[in-house]
Amino acid sequence: MHAKIVVTGIVQGVGFRPFIYRTAVKNKLRGFVRNRGDAVVEIVVEGEEENIKQFVKTVQEKHPPLAKIYDLKVNFSKIEKRFTDFKIQESFKEKVFSGSIIPPDVSICDECLRELRDLKNPRYDYFFITCTDCGPRYTIIEKLPYDRPNTTMNEFTMCPFCEKEYRNPLNRRFHAQTIACPVCGPKVFLTTNKGENVTVKDPIRETGKILEEGHIVAIKGNGGFHIATSTLNSDPIIRLRKVKHRMQKPFAIMAKSLEITKTFAKVSEEEAKLLTSYVRPIVLLEKSEDYYLSDQISPGLHNVGVMLPYTGLHYMLFDRTKEPAFVMTSANPPNEPIIIDNEEALRKLSSTVDYFLFHNRRIAQRCDDSVVRFNNGNQCIIRRSRGYAPTPVQLKFKAKKNILGVGAEENVTGCILTNNKAFMTQFIGDVEKVETLNYLKEAINHLKNLTNTEFEVVAYDFHPRFATTKLALDWSEKFNYEALPIQHHYAHLAALMGENKFEEMVGIVCDGFGYGLDGKAWGGEILWWSGETFERLGHLQEQPLVGGDKAVLYPLRMVTGILCKIDGFEDWVYSRTECFPYGEEEVEVILKQLKTGRVPYTTSCGRILDAVSALLGICYERTYEGEPAIKLESRALKGKDNLKLKPRIEGNTVNTTYLLTEIFENLNKQPVENLAFSAQNYLAEGLALLAMEKAEDLDVKSIGFTGGVAYNKQITQTIREIVEKNGFRFIVHNQVPPGDGGISFGQVVAAGLILKIFI
Numbered sequence: 104m105h106a107k108i109v110v111t112g113i114v115q116g117v118g119f120r121p122f123i124y125r126t127a128v129k130n131k132l133r134g135f136v137r138n139r140g141d142a143v144v145e146i147v148v149e150g151e152e153e154n155i156k157q158f159v160k161t162v163q164e165k166h167p168p169l170a171k172i173y174d175l176k177v178n179f180s181k182i183e184k185r186f187t188d189f190k191i192q193e194s195f196k197e198k199v200f201s202g203s204i205i206p207p208d209v210s211i212c213d214e215c216l217r218e219l220r221d222l223k224n225p226r227y228d229y230f231f232i233t234c235t236d237c238g239p240r241y242t243i244i245e246k247l248p249y250d251r252p253n254t255t256m257n258e259f260t261m262c263p264f265c266e267k268e269y270r271n272p273l274n275r276r277f278h279a280q281t282i283a284c285p286v287c288g289p290k291v292f293l294t295t296n297k298g299e300n301v302t303v304k305d306p307i308r309e310t311g312k313i314l315e316e317g318h319i320v321a322i323k324g325n326g327g328f329h330i331a332t333s334t335l336n337s338d339p340i341i342r343l344r345k346v347k348h349r350m351q352k353p354f355a356i357m358a359k360s361l362e363i364t365k366t367f368a369k370v371s372e373e374e375a376k377l378l379t380s381y382v383r384p385i386v387l388l389e390k391s392e393d394y395y396l397s398d399q400i401s402p403g404l405h406n407v408g409v410m411l412p413y414t415g416l417h418y419m420l421f422d423r424t425k426e427p428a429f430v431m432t433s434a435n436p437p438n439e440p441i442i443i444d445n446e447e448a449l450r451k452l453s454s455t456v457d458y459f460l461f462h463n464r465r466i467a468q469r470c471d472d473s474v475v476r477f478n479n480g481n482q483c484i485i486r487r488s489r490g491y492a493p494t495p496v497q498l499k500f501k502a503k504k505n506i507l508g509v510g511a512e513e514n515v516t517g518c519i520l521t522n523n524k525a526f527m528t529q530f531i532g533d534v535e536k537v538e539t540l541n542y543l544k545e546a547i548n549h550l551k552n553l554t555n556t557e558f559e560v561v562a563y564d565f566h567p568r569f570a571t572t573k574l575a576l577d578w579s580e581k582f583n584y585e586a587l588p589i590q591h592h593y594a595h596l597a598a599l600m601g602e603n604k605f606e607e608m609v610g611i612v613c614d615g616f617g618y619g620l621d622g623k624a625w626g627g628e629i630l631w632w633s634g635e636t637f638e639r640l641g642h643l644q645e646q647p648l649v650g651g652d653k654a655v656l657y658p659l660r661m662v663t664g665i666l667c668k669i670d671g672f673e674d675w676v677y678s679r680t681e682c683f684p685y686g687e688e689e690v691e692v693i694l695k696q697l698k699t700g701r702v703p704y705t706t707s708c709g710r711i712l713d714a715v716s717a718l719l720g721i722c723y724e725r726t727y728e729g730e731p732a733i734k735l736e737s738r739a740l741k742g743k744d745n746l747k748l749k750p751r752i753e754g755n756t757v758n759t760t761y762l763l764t765e766i767f768e769n770l771n772k773q774p775v776e777n778l779a780f781s782a783q784n785y786l787a788e789g790l791a792l793l794a795m796e797k798a799e800d801l802d803v804k805s806i807g808f809t810g811g812v813a814y815n816k817q818i819t820q821t822i823r824e825i826v827e828k829n830g831f832r833f834i835v836h837n838q839v840p841p842g843d844g845g846i847s848f849g850q851v852v853a854a855g856l857i858l859k860i861f862i
Contacts, residue, residue, distance in 0.1 A: 104155055104179060105147075105179070105180045105181060106148050106149075106178065106180070107145075107177075109146075110144045111142075112171045112172045112173035113169070113171040113203070113204055114171075115248060116206050116240045117236075118167045118169070121277040122145065123144070123146055123622075124190075124277075124581065128296065129160060132189055134146065135147055136190075136192065137192040137193065138249060139198070140198045141198040141199055141201065141202030141247065141555045142553065142554070143203050145195065159177055159318075161361055162175065163175060165236075165505050169206055171382070173202065187652055199351045200555065201554055201643060202495075202521050202524050203842045205244055206241070206492060206494070207241050207242065207382075208242050209239075209381045210237060211412075211418070212234065212237035214275065215415070221567060225284055227587065229284060229417045230414070230419060231283050233281040239326070239505075242468045242469070243281065243325075243464075244468070244474060245393060247555075251280045253465055254280055255467050256280060258463070258465070266285075272732075290417070290463050291306050291687070292460075293306035293310060294461060296448050296452075296457055300421060301658075307420060311323065311419075311422065311423055313457070313458055314331055314332055314426065317332070317336045319460060320332070321448055321455075322416075322460045323445070324422075326443070326466060328433075328441065329433065330431075330435055331420075332429065334396045334427065334430055335395075335396065335427075337398070340354070343455070346455045347437075351403070351430050352727035353434055354400050354405055354432055354433060355430075355474075356396070356408065356415060357428060358410070358428040359421040367390065367391055367395055367429065373388050373480055374477055378411050383410055383412075384472075384473035384474060384475045384489070384490055384491060385410045385411055386408070388407055388408075390407055406737070409787075410431070412707060414836040416462075425809065426853040433471050440532065440539055444465075445459075450576055465642070468549060469542070470489045470490065473530075478814075479823070481837060482837050484816060484837075485834060487530060487844055492530075493529070495524035495527075495831045496525045497524055498520075498604075498605075498852070499604040499860050500605065500855075502520050502861055503861075504559040504858070505520065505556050506560040506851040507846060508848065510571050510843070510847040511564040512571065513533045515534050515571065515846075516529070516531055517735070517847050519558070520570065520855065521554060528547060529543075530846075534571060546724075557784075559585060560585045560586075560854055560858065561582060562587045562850035562853065563576070564588070564846070564850070565617075565620070587854045589849070590606060590619070591625070592619075594846050594850045595614070595617075595841070596612055597852040598809065598839050599836060599841075600852060600856075602836060602837065602848075606805055608631075608807060609801065609806065610630045611790045611806065611809070611822065612810045613627050613628070613709070613790070613809075613810040614843070615707055615710065615728075615811060616709070620639075624707060626643075626709055627707055628642050628706065629797055631797065632856065642756075643707070643711065643789075643790075645705065646665050647662065647664030647702045648664070648705045649663065649696055650702075651703055655725060656711070656724060657715075657724055658722070659676070661688070661710050661714035664693075666767055668675070677690060708812050711847065712732035712782075712786070715735055715778075716731035716734060716764060717731060718763065719778055721738055721779070722735070736779075736816070738779045741776045742776030743777055743780055744777070745773055745777045746765060746781035748765055757790060758789075762785050780817070784821055787818040787821035787822045787825075788825060791826055792807050794826070795825075795826065798831060804831060804832060805833075806826045806831045807834035808835055809845075810841060813835060813840060823835075
C-alpha cells in the first residue's frame with residue numbers, strides 16, 4: 104500500500120522530521136519525509152496497510168511536544184514499490200497551503216542544560232547549546248522551509264562532530280538546524296563601551312562579576328539586546344534611569360532560579376509553572392514581606408517583573424556571582440524597536456552602558472520578552488511576544504477571506520487571519536516614530552510570507568490620525584485591499600469574543616483612550632454585538648479632558664475638571680500649584696478654560712483612575728503608560744472599602760463626579776489605602792451593575808471584561824464576584840492581551856463579523 108500524507112500546523116523546527124523517520128522505520132515503512140516552503144511537512148510511505156495506519160495514529164497521538172498538528176490528510180493508493188528504505192529528503196520549495204507556521208523561540212531544555220554542565224561533554228560551557236527540542240526558531244528564520252540555509256545559522260559551517268550528530272537518526276540533534284558547538288558555532292566576546300575587546304578566558308562569567316560590581320552591560324540574546332545591572336545595588340539602577348530618561352518605569356529582572364525568586368517574591372503554583380515553562384515570560388509577581396532587592400527596580404509598586412534564564416548564556420551569567428537576580432530590560436531608545444545589531448548597539452548604547460557582551464550570530468527577527476500576570480489564577484498576557492509569537496489563536500469559525508489587522512497606536516501588534524487561525528506578530532510597541540512603524544511593516548510582511556497568505560481586507564483603528572490608519576489606507580490603495588475601520592473599543596470586545604468562541608456577551612470595555620464614533624474620547628464603555636452590528640449601551644460619565652493629552656500626562660488637570668465647582672476645591676488646587684509644570688499660572692488658565700466650557704470630554708475609566716491617584720497624592724505625573732493607575736492599584740492592595748459608596752447610575756451612565764467628590768471630602772479622614780480601595784470598588788461595582796442591567800434587558804447570559812483596565816486585579820475580581828453572584832457567566836482574556844496589544848486580533852475578528860464571512 105502507498106500513502107501520501109500532508110501535515111499542516113507547527114511541524115517545522117520542532118524535531119518533527121526525525122520523529123517521522125524513527126516512526127516510519129519502526130513500522131517497517133519505506134518512503135520519505137520533507138519540509139515544504141509553506142511550512143507543511145509532506146510524507147510518502149509504502150508498506151503494509153496496517154503498518155501505515157499505525158504510523159498515522161502514532162503521528163497524531165505521540166508527535167513531539169512542541170509540534171501542533173492543525174490538519175493531517177492521508178491519500179491511499181495501490182502499492183508502487185518505488186522505495187527501498189525511508190529517508191529525510193531535501194526540502195521542497197513548493198507552496199500550496201496557507202496557515203502553517205514555524206514555532207516560537209523555546210527556552211533551553213533540561214537535557215541541553217545538563218550537557219552544558221557536563222565537563223566531559225563537547226558542548227560543556229557552550230552558551231549557544233541547543234537541540235531539536237529547544238533554542239531560537241522565530242528569531243533566526245529568514246524564509247521557509249525551515250532549513251539551516253534559510254536561517255542566520257547559515258553562516259556557520261558544521262564541524263565533523265556536529266555533522267555526524269546532525270546525520271545520525273538516533274541522536275537528539277538529528278536535523279537540528281541550530282546545531283553548533285564551540286568549534287564551529289557562534290562565538291561570544293566582551294568589549295568596553297567603545298567596542299574595544301576585553302581579553303578574558305570566560306567572557307560570560309566575567310560579565311556576571313562585572314554586573315555584581317555595579318556596572319551596566321548590554322547583553323546580546325536570541326531576539327535582541329538586554330541592558331543588565333545589579334538588583335542589590337541601587338546606584339547603577341539610578342544611573343541607568345537617568346541615561347534612559349526612565350525615572351519611574353519598572354525594570355524587569357532575571358532571577359537565578361525559581362527557588363531564589365521565592366526569597367523575594369510570592370509565587371503561586373500557576374506562576375511557578377509558567378516561569379519554568381518553555382515560554383519563560385516575564386511574570387509580574389507580588390513582592391514578599393521580606394523583599395530585599397533595590398526599591399529602584401519597581402518604585403512605588405507592589406509587584407516586580409521576574410523571568411528565569413532561558414538560554415545557556417543566561418545560566419552561565421550567574422555562576423560566579425552572589426547576585427540573586429539581574430536587572431534585564433530591553434535595550435532600545437524611547438519608543439524605538441529593541442536593538443539587534445552589534446554596530447547599532449555600539450552606536451546607540453555606548454553612552455548608556457559600561458560594557459557589551461556580544462555574539463556574532465545575526466538576529467533575523469527582533470523579539471522582546473513576553474509579559475504576563477495572573478489575576479486570581481487566570482493568565483493575563485500584557486505583552487505577547489517571545490515564546491508565544493507566532494503561534495496562532497484558533498477561532499471557532501473559518502473566515503472566507505484573509506484579513507490583516509494593523510493595531511492602534513500604542514503596544515501595537517499586527518494580526519493575520521486566515522481560515523480559522525489568527526497569527527499575531529511579536530510585540531512591536533508604540534508606532535509614533537517611523538522606526539517602529541517600519542518594524543511593524545517588516546513584521547507583518549515576514550509573517551505574511553511565513554504563513555503563505557495574501558490579504559483581501561485590511562482592518563484598522565477608527566482614529567483618523569493614527570500612523571497605522573495611514574498605513575492601512577496606503578496599503579489598501581497600493582494592493583487593492585478592502586479597507587475597514589474598526590472602532591477601538593469594538594475591537595477590544597471582538598477580541599474577547601474571538602478568543603472565547605464568539606460567545607454572545609455584554610462587554611465592559613475600559614481603558615485610557617479610544618476614538619469614539621462621536622469624535623469624543625471613549626474609555627469606559629458597555630458594549631454589545633447584536634449579530635448585525637456593535638452597539639454602545641452605556642458608559643462612564645463624560646468628564647472634561649482639559650488640555651487633551653496634557654491631562655493624560657498631568658492627571659491633576661482631570662481632577663480640576665471634575666471638581667472645579669465643588670466648595671473648597673479652588674483653595675485646595677492652588678495649594679498644589681507646585682504639582683503643575685507651570686505652577687499657579689497654569690492653574691488659572693485651566694480654570695478659565697473650564698468656565699468657557701470649550702474643552703474636550705472623555706468617558707475614560709483610565710483617566711478616572713489617574714484622577715483618583717493624583718487626588719490622593721499618589722502620582723501627579725504620568726512618566727510611563729498607566730503609571731498613576733498602576734500605583735493606585737498598589738496602594739489599594741492594603742486598603743478596605745470603608746466608604747462603601749453605592750454607585751449612582753443615571754440612565755445609561757455611571758456617575759464619576761460623585762466618586763471624586765466623596766474621595767475629596769474624605770481626604771485626611773481615611774487612610775489613602777482605604778480611599779484607593781473604595782474608588783476602585785465603586786468603579787467596578789458601577790460598571791458591573793450597569794452591564795448586568797443591559798444584559799438582563801437583552802437576555803444575554805454572559806458578561807465580559809476587556810481593555811487595559813482589565814489588568815487591575817481588584818477591579819476584575821470585584822466585577823467577577825458581582826456578576827457571578829447574580830447568575831451571569833464572567834469572561835476574561837487568557838490567550839490575547841486585554842490591552843492594545845490585542846487590538847489587531849480584535850480588528851480581524853470584528854471585520855469578519857461585520858463582513859459576515861465566518862462559516
